[in-house]
Each structure stands twice: as C-alpha cells, then as structure tokens.
Amino acid sequence: MDQSRLVFLKLGGSLITDKTKPLTPRLDVIARLAEEISAAMKTSPGLRLLIGHGSGSFGHDVANRYQTHSGGEGTAYWQGFCEVWQAARALNLLVVEALTRSGLPVVVFPPLAMVTAKNRRVHAWDTQPIKLAIEHDLVPVVYGDVVFDLELGGTILSTEDLFQSLVQPLCPQQILIAGQDAGVYGDPQNPGETIARITPGNFEQIQPALAPSQAVDVTGGMLSKVQAMVKLVQENPALEVTIFSGLKAGNLQELLSQPGTQIGTWIAHQ
Template sequence: MLIFLKLGGSLITDKDRPKTARVDIINRLCGEIAAAKKEKPHLNIILGHGSGSFGHASARKYGTHGGVRSREEWLGFAEVWRDARELNQIVMSSLDEANLPAISFPPSAMVTTDHRKIITWDTQNIQSALQAGLLPVIMGDVIFDHGQGGTILSTEELFHYLALVIHPDRILYTGKDEGVWEDFPQSQKLISKITPQTFPQIQAAIQASASVDVTGGMLLKVQSMLHLVQQIPNLKVQIFSGLEAGNVHKALTGEELGTIISSGF
C-alpha cells in the first residue's frame, strides 16, 4: 500500500503570523504517522507539506509564482527558498523525534519546468528510498523554469506528477477544513463525494467558496484531482481535517474521512 500524505500549510503554520509553525500540531501529526506505520509495517508513505505562513508571504511579495527575471526577483526567489526550507527543517526534526526514518527531497534541486509544466524530474531516488523502507518528504518549493526563469510548484502539483509515475493507492490532503464545502465560509454543507459525473452540478458552489493562495484555490485543486483519478481509475483522494486528533492515523489506516474524490461511485 502506497499513500501520498500532504500536511497543509494552514494546518501546520499560523497563516496570520509570518513564519510561525504550529509545532505542537506538527509533533502530533508526526506521532500519528509513526503509529500508523507501526500498526501497518508494510505501509509506504510519501509525505508532502505546504509552506503556509513561511513561503506564501515572501512569494506574494516578489510575485515568484508568475516568473523570476530581475535581480530583485531572483533575490526574492532565494528568500522564498529559505522560508520553505526553514519550515521543512522543523517538519524533519519532528519526524526524527517520532523515530521515523525520513529523508527530504527538495524539489528545487530536482525539478525543472517550462512555463510551469514539469519537464524533468528523476524520481528514481524517491522510489529507492521507499524500497529501502525510508519516508521520503517533499514540499512546495521554488523551481527553475526554462520559460519564465523561476516559479513555484505546490505540493499538489508535485503529487500530481509523481502519482502518474509511481501510482499511489490513495492521496490524503489534510488541512484545517473537514473537506470541500458547498457553502464556505458558513461551512455547514460538506460535499462527501466528488466524481467526474457529479462535479458539473457542484462546480459553481466550489468556485464561490474557493480560498485562494499563491498556488491556486480549492476549485483548481479539485479539478486537478479529478483529472488524476480519471488517469488512475483505482485511485482515491481524501480531503479532511487534521485538527482533530487521530484523524491522520485513521485515514492512513483505511478510514474514509471528509470529502472523497474518485473516478466513480
């Protein structure tokens, strides 16, 4: 069983306070990952995490997502990289404390894009880490881009590409929300299942409630996931809250939480 797990930036950082990690939550989540691995020794996980109040603030300041060309923008590119790395180090330290054999694979050192489309990424080392029983970790990061100098790729975008190469059984996205809401910000009507067949009826509701960051809103993420499950028919994607203790452990060990995205009913 191979699972991709993303810890959302809004979950592991305080997005209203620059460069503020929620260390207590990160430690709890890492403990839940360790407990799931202990319960299911043959469970393989690729872990990803967002940048939250670390990378997004500097990325917005310099417009890194839209391209990097001037001297100031390249200095900003380096600043966004430092911010993303700082949070990654906090997560890696927590994984180490949980006795998880984690190893980080920074996309900025491995991935090249052309107008934000990935054109090179040698994933063999990530696959070798999985085969060796290690826990590979990636994160949203700055990327060198042939067409626009530099850009940023989110963990979702990286997972999308990686899934087409490695074919996980499930992708888990955990953040602050319980799933995809039909009525954000009231957040009273949770969409339990989304398929290519049901999406046209709920698209307007998701678009109206989309929360936007520098790498796109919920609507774009749902559309990307729908495209992915159509290419990998047995894949299931879950979007759920990591604020409730135990949810990550439950999801990793097979419980369906939040919103499920799949290719059919």
C-alpha cells in the same frame, strides 16, 4: 513495487502553519501529526508513505510579495526567489525535525534541486531516487518549493503539482490531503456541511463552491486542489483521494491505518 499500499500524504500549509500570520508554524500540530503517522506505520506493516507538505504562511507570504510564481528576471526577482526558498526550507526543517523525533526514517528530496518546470508544470524530474527510498522502507519528503522554469525563469510548484507528477512513476493507491478544514464545503462562506464524494461526473455541479484560499496563497487554494485531484482520478481510476481535517486529533492516524475510513471528502473515479 510489490503488493504493499503506497499513500501520498500532504500536510497542508493551512494545517501546519497559521496562514493568517506570516511565518507562524503550528508546532504542536506538527508534533501531533508526526506521532499519528508514526503510530499508524507501526500498526500497518504494508503501509508505505511519501510525505509532502505545503508552505502556508512561510513560502506563500514571501512569494506573494515578489510574485515569484509568475516568473521574472533581474536582481529583485532572484532575491525574492531566494527568500521564498529560505522560507519554504525553514518550514521543511521544522517538519522534518518533528517527523524524525517521532522515529520516522525520513529523507528529504528538495524540489529545487531535483525538478525543472516549463510554464509552471513539472518538466523533468529523475524520480528513481524517490522510488528507491520507498523500496528501502524510507519515507521520502517533498514540499512546495521554488524551481527553475525553462520559460519563465523561476516559478513555484505546489505539493499537489509534485504529487501529480509522481503518480505515474510511483502508482500510489491513495492520496490523503490534510488541511485545517473538515473537507470540501458545499458553501465555503458557511462552513459546516462537507461534500461526501466528488467524481468527474459531479465536478461541474460542485465547482461553484470551490474558491481560492481565504488566506494569502499563490497556488490556488481549494479550487486548484480539487481540479487537480479530479483530473488525477480520471486518469488513474484505481486512485482515491481524501481531503480532510488534520486539526481533529486521530483523523490522520485512522485514515492511514484503516483504508476505506469515511472522513472528509472523497474524490474518486466513480
């Protein structure tokens, strides 16, 4: 890859859906986020993007009913697997429609068709097509999905799981995680103050403030998100991660077009 700046962006399920109501997209938010991304791309010629999105009250709700993430066998398990796929895909269609309407050249890489897992971790993924899409100035889109698992039968990979496995082959400079919350709160029971910076050095001290999602969520909420990102910056010291609110209009556009903007919680090597 050349000198341009590659950013992985997650549009969290807590942002693009209402996680308190099954199968409820926030279409106005999705449309605004798409416009912000498009505006940032126009004013930042070196910016290259890989977009991932979460499943919110689509996939999580159905997966929770069937415990799809834990693996299984038999007709009922595979029926559930299929229903989770349908829910995740339905949300993906809405996101892609909005991104396309905003003029973004998006191409979808459905995880079920590309990735296999082993005990809930990415096992094999030919990332060459994604690399080529970025090199040709397209915007690849991935999303949390069901995948076949060589040990468990089936499982679920979150957007963060996918990002973790794409960092090494694609070498992004930044990961932006947009959710409904202003960042990582020092006390999730009393949301207000966000933690400005998390590093491998202060992670242990911050960990008690990290909890699963307050909504139905089979991939772990803020705790697993921060854990995964701290591990990534530890392994890739040049990488920086920002967790921020995409509900506040303008945040996403600013973070995309002005690297270094201090919004939300930063996760960095030091």
